[in-house]
Amino acid sequence: MIIILKQGAQKDKVHSLVHSLEESGLHINYSEGSHTTILGLIGDTSAVDTDQLAAMDIVEGVKRVSEPYKAANRKFHTDDTVIRIGRGAFGGGHFGVIAGPCSIESNEQIIEVAMKVKEAGASFLRGGAFKPRTSPYSFQGLRDDGIRMLLEAKKASGLPIVTEIMSLAHYDLFADVDIIQVGARNMQNFEMLKELGKCDKPILLKRGLSSTIEELLMSAEYIMSSGNTQIILCERGIRTFETATRNTLDISAIPLLKKLTHLPVIVDPSHATGIASLVPPLAKAAVVSGADGLMIEVHSHPAAALCDGAQSITPAQFASLMQSVSALAEIEHKTLF
Amino acid sequence: MIIILKQGAQKDKVHSLVHSLEESGLHINYSEGSHTTILGLIGDTSAVDTDQLAAMDIVEGVKRVSEPYKAANRKFHTDDTVIRIGRGAFGGGHFGVIAGPCSIESNEQIIEVAMKVKEAGASFLRGGAFKPRTSPYSFQGLRDDGIRMLLEAKKASGLPIVTEIMSLAHYDLFADVDIIQVGARNMQNFEMLKELGKCDKPILLKRGLSSTIEELLMSAEYIMSSGNTQIILCERGIRTFETATRNTLDISAIPLLKKLTHLPVIVDPSHATGIASLVPPLAKAAVVSGADGLMIEVHSHPAAALCDGAQSITPAQFASLMQSVSALAEIEHKTLF
Amino acid sequence: MIIILKQGAQKDKVHSLVHSLEESGLHINYSEGSHTTILGLIGDTSAVDTDQLAAMDIVEGVKRVSEPYKAANRKFHTDDTVIRIGRGAFGGGHFGVIAGPCSIESNEQIIEVAMKVKEAGASFLRGGAFKPRTSPYSFQGLRDDGIRMLLEAKKASGLPIVTEIMSLAHYDLFADVDIIQVGARNMQNFEMLKELGKCDKPILLKRGLSSTIEELLMSAEYIMSSGNTQIILCERGIRTFETATRNTLDISAIPLLKKLTHLPVIVDPSHATGIASLVPPLAKAAVVSGADGLMIEVHSHPAAALCDGAQSITPAQFASLMQSVSALAEIEHKTLF
Amino acid sequence: MIIILKQGAQKDKVHSLVHSLEESGLHINYSEGSHTTILGLIGDTSAVDTDQLAAMDIVEGVKRVSEPYKAANRKFHTDDTVIRIGRGAFGGGHFGVIAGPCSIESNEQIIEVAMKVKEAGASFLRGGAFKPRTSPYSFQGLRDDGIRMLLEAKKASGLPIVTEIMSLAHYDLFADVDIIQVGARNMQNFEMLKELGKCDKPILLKRGLSSTIEELLMSAEYIMSSGNTQIILCERGIRTFETATRNTLDISAIPLLKKLTHLPVIVDPSHATGIASLVPPLAKAAVVSGADGLMIEVHSHPAAALCDGAQSITPAQFASLMQSVSALAEIEHKTLF
Incomplete structure (x- = not known):
């Protein structure tokens, strides 16, 4: 999952967000660009609430990069169900x-x-x-x-x-x-x-x-x-x-x-x-x-x-x-x- | 409701359709054109099943001209519900x-x-x-x-x-x-x-x-x-x-x-x-x-x-x-x- | 083509509409129902402007019953173009x-x-x-x-x-x-x-x-x-x-x-x-x-x-x-x- | 821009991709997760062709995180055009x-x-x-x-x-x-x-x-x-x-x-x-x-x-x-x- 931060997001709020995500067991990858800074969330993000993240005032957007379904996912169950x-x-x-x-x-x-x-x-x-x-x-x-x-x-x-x-x-x-x-x-x-x-x-x-x-x-x-x-x-x-x-x-x-x-x-x-x-x-x-x-x-x-x-x-x-x-x-x- | 008949629809089948619709209490208006013949159904058509009509081999299409809802229709209840x-x-x-x-x-x-x-x-x-x-x-x-x-x-x-x-x-x-x-x-x-x-x-x-x-x-x-x-x-x-x-x-x-x-x-x-x-x-x-x-x-x-x-x-x-x-x-x- | 008239459309306006449509070479079929009155237009309606009809204050709606295309229509050219x-x-x-x-x-x-x-x-x-x-x-x-x-x-x-x-x-x-x-x-x-x-x-x-x-x-x-x-x-x-x-x-x-x-x-x-x-x-x-x-x-x-x-x-x-x-x-x- | 890599993408192909992106002036942030590995592209990505990246056999998907328009973008021109x-x-x-x-x-x-x-x-x-x-x-x-x-x-x-x-x-x-x-x-x-x-x-x-x-x-x-x-x-x-x-x-x-x-x-x-x-x-x-x-x-x-x-x-x-x-x-x- 990727969190795109707003331009000029306050450093302390960003740190506090990173900290709380790490506490929930995720590894966070921080990438600062000229116009856009993104956080990459590594780990099992299926329980992360994207709505809640998107509501934060320092967040511009949130994008999932892995599928939100597990049991139905062929990645984890390669054989056809018959x-x-x-x-x-x-x-x-x-x-x-x-x-x-x-x-x-x-x-x-x-x-x-x-x-x-x-x-x-x-x-x-x-x-x-x-x-x-x-x-x-x-x-x-x-x-x-x-x-x-x-x-x-x-x-x-x-x-x-x-x-x-x-x-x-x-x-x-x-x-x-x-x-x-x-x-x-x-x-x-x-x-x-x-x-x-x-x-x-x-x-x-x-x-x-x-x-x-x-x-x-x-x-x-x-x-x-x-x-x-x-x-x-x-x-x-x-x-x-x-x-x-x-x-x-x-x-x-x-x-x-x-x-x-x-x-x-x-x-x-x-x-x-x-x-x-x-x-x-x-x-x-x-x-x-x-x-x-x-x-x-x-x-x-x-x-x-x-x-x-x-x-x-x-x-x-x-x-x-x-x-x-x-x-x-x-x-x-x-x-x- | 309008029934559009197929080109070359057999006369006897058309008569039988008209007859059965009339028996259900509707008045039927028959308009024969060069390429298209239409039947106009006059009366309360809310119980008429358009799917069933559309499935007949002499019928090309069926169109409703009045709303299929009655109780909610402002035409029959002009005052606002409060x-x-x-x-x-x-x-x-x-x-x-x-x-x-x-x-x-x-x-x-x-x-x-x-x-x-x-x-x-x-x-x-x-x-x-x-x-x-x-x-x-x-x-x-x-x-x-x-x-x-x-x-x-x-x-x-x-x-x-x-x-x-x-x-x-x-x-x-x-x-x-x-x-x-x-x-x-x-x-x-x-x-x-x-x-x-x-x-x-x-x-x-x-x-x-x-x-x-x-x-x-x-x-x-x-x-x-x-x-x-x-x-x-x-x-x-x-x-x-x-x-x-x-x-x-x-x-x-x-x-x-x-x-x-x-x-x-x-x-x-x-x-x-x-x-x-x-x-x-x-x-x-x-x-x-x-x-x-x-x-x-x-x-x-x-x-x-x-x-x-x-x-x-x-x-x-x-x-x-x-x-x-x-x-x-x-x-x-x-x-x- | 079908013209659905508004409830209570003035008779003289309806007559004048019917007259003008007949003058353009169409035959008009008039069906008066309890809540809905419809006019069926018989003949070549491809030049009739549905927008213009729909703008009249006595008209509730207009529906085409035949296709508006001719040259491309299989009805008039049954053989495949190769x-x-x-x-x-x-x-x-x-x-x-x-x-x-x-x-x-x-x-x-x-x-x-x-x-x-x-x-x-x-x-x-x-x-x-x-x-x-x-x-x-x-x-x-x-x-x-x-x-x-x-x-x-x-x-x-x-x-x-x-x-x-x-x-x-x-x-x-x-x-x-x-x-x-x-x-x-x-x-x-x-x-x-x-x-x-x-x-x-x-x-x-x-x-x-x-x-x-x-x-x-x-x-x-x-x-x-x-x-x-x-x-x-x-x-x-x-x-x-x-x-x-x-x-x-x-x-x-x-x-x-x-x-x-x-x-x-x-x-x-x-x-x-x-x-x-x-x-x-x-x-x-x-x-x-x-x-x-x-x-x-x-x-x-x-x-x-x-x-x-x-x-x-x-x-x-x-x-x-x-x-x-x-x-x-x-x-x-x-x-x- | 984010590139999501396929599971099991060959290391040498990934390195060569990272290298070619860096040569075009971008900074690349690499995040390896259990199921998903992502590359974060930092810099001006408006000239990067997402289709081309998406066609690579090691790439699962590509997502833009910044807007692809510049001249029309309020971020770079805060005052209203009159x-x-x-x-x-x-x-x-x-x-x-x-x-x-x-x-x-x-x-x-x-x-x-x-x-x-x-x-x-x-x-x-x-x-x-x-x-x-x-x-x-x-x-x-x-x-x-x-x-x-x-x-x-x-x-x-x-x-x-x-x-x-x-x-x-x-x-x-x-x-x-x-x-x-x-x-x-x-x-x-x-x-x-x-x-x-x-x-x-x-x-x-x-x-x-x-x-x-x-x-x-x-x-x-x-x-x-x-x-x-x-x-x-x-x-x-x-x-x-x-x-x-x-x-x-x-x-x-x-x-x-x-x-x-x-x-x-x-x-x-x-x-x-x-x-x-x-x-x-x-x-x-x-x-x-x-x-x-x-x-x-x-x-x-x-x-x-x-x-x-x-x-x-x-x-x-x-x-x-x-x-x-x-x-x-x-x-x-x-x-x-």
């Missing part, structure tokens, strides 16, 4: 595909989709029971009933299931869910992250609409610092000025995250753009850019979907896409099962 | 000032600040007990103890108190809190909004970092649709490409929100930029742009603050700022008490 | 690769790179003579001399050349340049676009840092409306809140642009992120998402480059990348030569 | 108001507006002759004729005039223009900036839609480094995700720029939002946040304006606004004339 459930896995050369409808609507609907995506090659079934909708007047999901239907579909298809939690008050309903999803809007619901850090299920952590890559890793760090290290990161589009697509898929985040962390990284091309015809090209882009998996919305009748129909593809389109994904995964030396 | 507590109020010509430290650190600290901001003219005391911090290694707030200290300061100063809730699990601790704050990161924590819609306390709803003005109003609508209409909206800066300030204060949002909604609108210039020296000019800008109040971080020793010291001003700076605020509020025909 | 020069081509199933250094530094440097990228499979040589640099104190390019060196390298390698124009005052220097590049910062330099619309060389038009996909197409429309229809569009990253990469590559723009326009679309993964190690994965993502080509910075000694070394790959890395690009182009049924 | 023309001035306690129509449409129109805004208290007349429009099918300005009409209005009203240059090819037409405006889209048209740096007229430099505050100052530096130090900076809204307003006025930029530079800073509230009713509150916010002036679009019949009518206010509204501006300028100890 998350395996049933026949599917994410990370370490394994490519997992999660597919299913945005919302669970009925027993028949979810079972039908489950059987079809399984046949096409998906390893995991997704379906929303609790739905975060911008409007209170939109369909909010079947809630408890939805979870029950999803469990039926798990039994019928044999596919492990992934579904989103929106409140810790619903936690008990997730007992037989295989992967708990934290949605983009809850990526910085820190109280929830801490609690999920105590459970023994893998967490699918979606990047917030305006969260940086570093903030995504810090949210993973919240879960990991409570004990749970089974985390799958998911890029699902960020909010930008562009309005032609719902969000902007940050494809660069994939190879960058793979460099920064050992956790598996997957892509949700459905939410990223909100346009069904863009899902196949973006899913393919995800595979070749280094992703460890995909999460895709599939609905038998998109135009009748109770939510996000515009971004859902049909089972037939999904089956066709899976052939491309499969061919590309092979080129990338990734195993689909 | 929220009064103790000697302070927001809206309807009343200008309320909330001040206090980012975090509650000790009984002495919070009581000292409370007395000073009261003396300078604040009507409400703020202080964080539960702190949303990006890093799990940063100070997380004194939690239960913090709430207790804040209640002591309320008693000592007579000022009503405002503090942030981060989980419904802590709700019971807020029994004597006067205004419950929903932070930017929880603006779309819809399960929490629904529950807070059932309580009888005013809610201070902060705009999310990447939430549009319409989404802010839709989140207010969540609370209002559960019964609680006492909502104060707070602009606190949005996330943009600019890195010289922590966030970008969207000052235009103030006069725009005042036009769109009857709810009071306040500004938090401290979080908006993260730089103490910018707080006074932005606070003044808020007053003259039509805001109904301010929320300002004040700390007796910013450089020793356990959180966000860089954006806190001292009690002396706050007292000086309040003189300017007071003069400008008078010009704007707003009452401070 | 641009062929030498052995390379863009569009219509042809995939073109442009490679070379950010800046031309010497005769030896540019000839060496030219021979190497040709050998690795590039069809075009790039090199900057005029460099847009944020700082006036940074290297500004070799200018006239740079163009002369690039022409030498064209002769030596036989590769057609691409280079950026920064001012019409330099136009004569571009007589033997094969493709003229308009950089991101000049995408809305409309006076320059109009002039380039009069020349007979293909124009490589890069998307502005904060330009929407529609604005990019409108800038192409400027060139086309002056007569030149040989345009290659280039996605090179947009500016967002994310700071981990220099820009955010908008990969969704590729399949979307291919749907909206018949013009070829290429990707510049080097400028998109500014990080050399991300160039290969993003280049591959571009191929499978439907791009018609790539533009890649290659430098023999990145660390000694006079500009943008951090994003340049070496000739060896480029050769290796071309093998992957070649394999993926085949899967996508694209011809490299 | 720009005076006629009865108006910007900076050093002077508040200048520029008003007039977006586009010049006729002799009568521009003279009528000129007389009215002068009467209301404006010190400068604006009017666009060359108009940057997104669409080639929109009105492009009266060009040469427009400049001639503006000069007539200057003669008639006695007001100095401000108008935008879109190409150096038109430079001769600007001989009698008092302040030359560089529009947002040309803020990084570096070839134009260099040429304008050689002229003896004040330049009104508008911030680009997605340009950072530092980039705005670097563009000013381009002009200043060519000799012209008479620059007025103009904040006119930046592009963000918010679509309720055309752009987002970055009000924080005003006090921040005043701290960073000695150049005068003004605000254009008309382009910032594109909504006439928001112009007065934002103009007032500009005054109290420390701006040195305003630039406001005034049109006698906004609904008949050939460009940007939706954001223009009438002469009567302008006169009323000037009363508020005048009162606030007095409170801020600024002189209007």
